Amino acid sequence: xxxxxxxxxxxxxxxxxxxxxxxxxxxxxxxxxxxxxxxxxxxxxxxxxxxxxxxxxxxxxxxxxxxxxxxxxxxxxxxxxxxxxxxxxxxxxxxxxxxxxxxxxxxxxxxxxxxxxxxxxxxxxxxxxxxxxxxxxxxxxxxxxxxxxxxxxxxxxxxxxxxxxxxxxxxxxxxxxxxxxxxxxxxxxxxxxxxxxxxxxxxxxxxxxxxxxxxxxxxxxxxxxxxxxxxxxxxxxxxxxxxxxxxxxxxxxxxxxxxxxxxxxxxxxxxxxxxxxxxxxxxxxxxxxxxxxxxxxxxxxxxxxxxxxxxxxxxxxxxxxxxxxxxxxxxxxxxxxxxxxxxxxxxxxxxxxxxxxxxxxxxxxxxxxxxxxxxxxxxxxxxxxxxxxxxxxxxxxxxxxxxxxxxxxxxxxxxxxxxxxxxxxxxxxxxxxxxxxxxxxxxxxxxxxxxxxxxxxxxxxxxxxxxxxxxxxxxxxxxxxxxxxxxxxxxxxxxxxxxxxxxxxxxxxxxxxxxxxxxxxxxxxxxxxxxxxxxxxxxxxxxxxxxxxxxxxxxx
Amino acid sequence: xxxxxxxxxxxxxxxxxxxxxxxxxxxxxxxxxxxxxxxxxxxxxxxxxxxxxxxxxxxxxxxxxxxxxxxxxxxxxxxxxxxxxx
Numbered sequence: 001x002x003x004x005x006x007x008x009x010x011x012x013x014x015x016x017x018x019x020x021x022x023x024x025x026x027x028x029x030x031x032x033x034x035x036x037x038x039x040x041x042x043x044x045x046x047x048x049x050x051x052x053x054x055x056x057x058x059x060x061x062x063x064x065x066x067x068x069x070x071x072x073x074x075x076x077x078x079x080x081x082x083x084x085x086x087x088x089x090x091x092x093x094x095x096x097x098x099x100x101x102x103x104x105x106x107x108x109x110x111x112x113x114x115x116x117x118x119x120x121x122x123x124x125x126x127x128x129x130x131x132x133x134x135x136x137x138x139x140x141x142x143x144x145x146x147x148x149x150x151x152x153x154x155x156x157x158x159x160x161x162x163x164x165x166x167x168x169x170x171x172x173x174x175x176x177x178x179x180x181x182x183x184x185x186x187x188x189x190x191x192x193x194x195x196x197x198x199x200x201x202x203x204x205x206x207x208x209x210x211x212x213x214x215x216x217x218x219x220x221x222x223x224x225x226x227x228x229x230x231x232x233x234x235x236x237x238x239x240x241x242x243x244x245x246x247x248x249x250x251x252x253x254x255x256x257x258x259x260x261x262x263x264x265x266x267x268x269x270x271x272x273x274x275x276x277x278x279x280x281x282x283x284x285x286x287x288x289x290x291x292x293x294x295x296x297x298x299x300x301x302x303x304x305x306x307x308x309x310x311x312x313x314x315x316x317x318x319x320x321x322x323x324x325x326x327x328x329x330x331x332x333x334x335x336x337x338x339x340x341x342x343x344x345x346x347x348x349x350x351x352x353x354x355x356x357x358x359x360x361x362x363x364x365x366x367x368x369x370x371x372x373x374x375x376x377x378x379x380x381x382x383x384x385x386x387x388x389x390x391x392x393x394x395x396x397x398x399x400x401x402x403x404x405x406x407x408x409x410x411x412x413x414x415x416x417x418x419x420x421x422x423x424x425x426x427x428x429x430x431x432x433x434x435x436x437x438x439x440x441x442x443x444x445x446x447x448x449x450x451x452x453x454x455x456x457x458x459x460x461x462x463x464x465x466x467x468x469x470x471x472x473x474x475x476x477x478x479x480x481x482x483x484x485x486x487x488x489x490x491x492x493x494x495x496x497x498x499x500x501x502x503x504x505x506x507x508x509x510x511x512x513x514x515x516x517x518x519x520x521x522x523x524x525x526x527x528x529x530x531x532x533x534x535x536x537x538x539x540x541x542x543x544x545x546x547x548x549x550x551x552x553x554x555x556x
Numbered sequence: 557x558x559x560x561x562x563x564x565x566x567x568x569x570x571x572x573x574x575x576x577x578x579x580x581x582x583x584x585x586x587x588x589x590x591x592x593x594x595x596x597x598x599x600x601x602x603x604x605x606x607x608x609x610x611x612x613x614x615x616x617x618x619x620x621x622x623x624x625x626x627x628x629x630x631x632x633x634x635x636x637x638x639x640x641x642x
Contacts, residue, residue, distance in 0.1 A: 093596040094589065144569045241600045242615040245607060263599065275608055452597050486597040509593050519593045521576060
C-alpha cells in the first residue's frame with residue numbers, strides 16, 4: 001500500500017508527480033484542473049528563477065498570497081530549489097493593516113529570508129518593506145521563469161535533514177517562534193498518517209479550504225497530496241468563509257474522499273446539511289476534526305446530518321497534533337469511527353483526575369478519543385510540575401518523542417531548551433491521558449486560546465486591551481473558555497479607572513479586533529485592585545477563569 | 557424553502573441569538589463590522605443563520621453587506637423569490 005520511502009522530500013515530489021494525478025484549484029467558479037506533472041514543470045522553472053536570485057539549500061523563501069495555483073506552485077518550487085518555505089498568514093477581516101504589516105515584517109525578519117513572493121496588492125499596500133530587493137510578486141517571478149531564468153534549474157542533492165518548512169505558529173505576535181520542520185519529518189509524519197489511513201493514489205481526492213499558512217492545510221493536505229501523488233481539490237479559505245455550504249457541495253461535486261477541518265466548520269456544516277439539497281458524500285472515507293478542541297456533541301450532530309447524505313459514520317474521526325510534531329501526533333485507524341471516553345467532569349476540573357463514569361452519570365463528560373500515537377511516535381504522561389512519570393491512564397502533561405518531532409525553534413536555543421526534557425521528550429503543554437491506548441485531550445497547561453483552529457496568545461489580547469484609555473495598564477487578563485461557537489470563547493477581564501464603562505468596553509472590543517481580528521465574547525470590568533494576581537504581581541489567569549465561570553468576579 | 561417570511565424584529569432576534577450579540581435589539585442601521593464588530597467567523601455564522609431560514613446568499617452578495625438592514629433586505633428578496641406564488 002504505502003510506497004517505499006525515498007531519501008528526501010525532493011525525490012518524493014519528483015516521483016509523485018509522475019503518478020498521473022492532478023490538482024484542482026477552486027479559486028473562481030471555474031475549477032482549474034492541472035496535472036501534478038504540469039505543476040512540477042512550472043515549479044521547476046520557478047525554482048530555477050529562485051536560484052537565479054540566490055535561493056538554495058539553507059535558504060528560506062517567504063510566501064504571502066491567497067490560495068492559488070501560483071501559491072501551490074511556489075511552495076513546490078521552494079522545495080525543488082532545496083530551500084525552506086515560510087507561508088505567511090493573510091490579514092484578518094477586522095484586524096488593522098498596521099498590525100498585519102508589523103506581524104508580516106517581523107516574521108520575514110526573523111526568518112532571515114532570501115526571497116519574499118507576495119500578491120501584488122500586498123506589495124502595493126506597503127505590507128513588506130519598501131525598496132527591499134528580496135521582495136517581488138508571484139507574477140514577476142513567474143514571468144522571469146518563462147524566460148532564460150527558468151531554464152537553468154540545478155537540482156540540489158538529496159538531503160533529508162534540509163529544512164522544508166519554517167512554521168510560525170508558536171509564540172505571541174510580540175515573540176513569534178519559527179518551528180523548524182525538516183523534510184524527513186514531513187515524510188515520516190505523512191507516512192505515520194498513511195499507516196492509519198492507507199493512501200489510494202488512484203481513487204483519493206483530498207478536499208481542502210484550509211489556509212496554507214496553517215500546518216494542517218500545508219502538511220496534512222497539500223504536502224500529503226503532493227508527495228503521495230493523489231488528487232488535491234483546493235479552495236481559498238475566503239470562499240468557505242463567504243459561502244460555508246460550499247465545502248460539502250465541493251465534496252459531492254469532486255468526489256472528495258479526504259477532508260480535515262477544525263470543529264467550528266463541522267458545527268456550521270451540521271446545520272447547513274439539514275436544510276440544503278441532497279448531496280452524495282458516500283465516497284468520503286476520511287472526515288477528520290483537528291486543530292481545535294473536538295466537541296463530541298458537534299461530531300455526533302454532524303455525523304447524523306451527513307449520514308442522511310450518504311456519509312459512512314465510520315469515516316468520522318478526531319485527530320491530535322501540533323506543528324512541533326510536524327502536524328499529526330495521533331489519529332485512529334481508518335474505519336474505527338468517532339469514539340468518546342466518558343469521565344466525571346467535576347473531578348476532572350477540580351482534581352485533574354480522569355475518573356471513568358457511565359454515560360448517564362450526572363457529571364458525565366464525553367471527551368474525544370484521538371486514536372493511538374502515529375507509527376514511531378512515543379508518548380508518556382508526566383506530572384507537569386515535577387516531570388515525574390505518571391501511569392498512562394492518569395491525567396498529566398503529554399510528552400512525545402519520535403522521528404517526526406522537530407529539532408526545535410529557528411535560532412531560539414532558549415525556546416528549544418524550554419520545550420524539551422532530557423532524552424529528547426517534547427513537552428506538548430497539553431493535558432491528557434491514554435484510554436486503552438487512545439489519546440484523550442482534556443485541556444491545556446499553557447494559557448493559549450484556540451479560535452477557529454488558530455492559536456491566540458493571551459498576552460496579545462491583554463496588550464491590546466490595556467492600551468485603551470481608562471484601563472489600568474498591566475491589569476488585564478484574557479482567557480478562553482470552551483463552548484464558543486468558533487472554538488474557545490475569548491473573555492477579557494480588565495480593571496478600570498473610568499466610569500464610562502460602555503465606552504471602555506466598546507474600545508476594548510475594537511482594540512482586540514484590531515490586533516487579533518476577533519470579537520471578544522465577553523468583557524468584564526473590575527474595580528482597581530480586584531484582578532487575581534500573585535503576591536509578586538503576576539497575573540493569575542486560571543484563577544480568574546474559574547472565578548468568571550462561577551460568577552465570582554464583581555464587575556463595576 | 558422558507559415556511560413564512562420573518563418580520564425584521566424576529567429576524568434580528570434570530571441573528572442576535574445565532575451570533576451571541578450581547579448588545580440590545582439590533583437596528584437596521586447597525587453596521588456589521590464597525591458597530592457590531594463581527595469578525596470573519598461571525599459573518600460566516602450569519603450566512604449559516606440566514607440559510608437556516610431557508611435562504612442561500614451568494615458569495616458575491618455576502619461580501620457587499622454593510623448593515624443588518626442589508627442582510628434583511630436580501631433575505632426578504634430571496635425568500636419572496638422562492639415562494640411558489642410570488
